[in-house]
Amino acid sequence: MKKDYYETLGVAKGASKDEIKKAFHKLAMKHHPDKNKGDDTEFKKINEAYQTLSDDSKRAQYDQFGHAGANMGSNPYGGQQGGFGGFDFSGFQNGGGVEFDMGDIGDIFGEFFGGGRGRTQARRGSDMQTELHLSFEESVFGVTRTINVEKKSVCEDCDGSGAKKGTKQKTCNVCNGQGRIIETKRSILGSFQTQRECDTCYGSGKIPEEKCHTCKGAGIIRKQQKIDIGIPAGIEHGQTVRMQGMGEAISHGTTGDLYIRITVAPHKIWKREGMNLTNDLEIKLTEALLGGERKIETLDGEVSIKIPEGITHGELLRIKGKGVPNSRGIRGDILLRIKINIPHKLSRKAKELVEELREEGL
Numbered sequence: 001m002k003k004d005y006y007e008t009l010g011v012a013k014g015a016s017k018d019e020i021k022k023a024f025h026k027l028a029m030k031h032h033p034d035k036n037k038g039d040d041t042e043f044k045k046i047n048e049a050y051q052t053l054s055d056d057s058k059r060a061q062y063d064q065f066g067h068a069g070a071n072m073g074s075n076p077y078g079g080q081q082g083g084f085g086g087f088d089f090s091g092f093q094n095g096g097g098v099e100f101d102m103g104d105i106g107d108i109f110g111e112f113f114g115g116g117r118g119r120t121q122a123r124r125g126s127d128m129q130t131e132l133h134l135s136f137e138e139s140v141f142g143v144t145r146t147i148n149v150e151k152k153s154v155c156e157d158c159d160g161s162g163a164k165k166g167t168k169q170k171t172c173n174v175c176n177g178q179g180r181i182i183e184t185k186r187s188i189l190g191s192f193q194t195q196r197e198c199d200t201c202y203g204s205g206k207i208p209e210e211k212c213h214t215c216k217g218a219g220i221i222r223k224q225q226k227i228d229i230g231i232p233a234g235i236e237h238g239q240t241v242r243m244q245g246m247g248e249a250i251s252h253g254t255t256g257d258l259y260i261r262i263t264v265a266p267h268k269i270w271k272r273e274g275m276n277l278t279n280d281l282e283i284k285l286t287e288a289l290l291g292g293e294r295k296i297e298t299l300d301g302e303v304s305i306k307i308p309e310g311i312t313h314g315e316l317l318r319i320k321g322k323g324v325p326n327s328r329g330i331r332g333d334i335l336l337r338i339k340i341n342i343p344h345k346l347s348r349k350a351k352e353l354v355e356e357l358r359e360e361g362l
Helices: 005-009 017-031 040-053 056-065 090-094 105-112 136-141 285-290 348-359
Strands: 128-134 143-154 169-171 180-187 190-197 206-208 220-231 240-243 258-264 271-273 276-284 292-298 301-307 316-319 334-341
Touching: 005 017, 005 040, 017 040, 040 056, 128 136, 128 143, 128 220, 136 258, 220 240, 220 258, 276 285, 276 292, 285 334, 292 334, 301 316
Parallel strands: 128 258, 276 334
Antiparallel strands: 143 220, 169 206, 180 190, 240 258, 271 276, 292 301, 316 334
């Protein structure tokens, strides 16, 4: 069995993206195949773990389904895109080239060979996802729901600064106000200088003189938060609503997003086909021949519908504007497929009447 990805990187299951990335950096430098006593097998394992846990959708699938979920692809809700774009390590053994998966992994090689890509990634909190169950009517007409979510949120007492209100900021004593740390690393290829963001001031160069008592200087706290979710009319089963900035907060960075996957309960009468609602309408033979009127219970209430004379089995009757609305508020229709109920047994009088019809060529 495969080793747990969190165990492979040596982090807790609730670790942040930054913690996961730092753990990967450390292990990558240790096990890189180009280094003395490097281990390409171990390196492949930590790369596979990082490719999954650094991607919000893959991580969510892995947390829910384990290694089987990790292979479902990068679509947050089950798209089949197949596996991870990892490394081909055959080149290390056969003297050939090496193919790299582009992404955050490139930063590791930039640091190993000196200087990195020269770009700074903005700090961003983790995305979150949840599931919301709707009735059929709620999916058609839309609804506002309130949910309770436990997550990391910006501390209200210090507005995320980590400083006690009324206190000043001072120069970070770790990076001397530069916001970045310069490190010299040795390898078999020589010494290299690298830069990284200061872990103490998160690149700002400033730290509070006195920490906020509520968040202990972190700028964020974990708490329950009520979130109102506006579900648009016409949403379909399996669709996702994205709420920007409603995910996990992070110190000195932007808050992640919240993704809500929608499930819709089936209706006892109506089936949805795009913007239309469909059902079968059973009528008697006499109604098919002579026509008539029926009352139909729609999602908007009861309506009357006329059955024209001579209607045929399988023909469609349309009730306009009583279906599902689109994003512009235009509604589809109700489509009723006619089913003529042919009696299995006839009384003597009914048979005589049918015989008369047959004699008339009907």
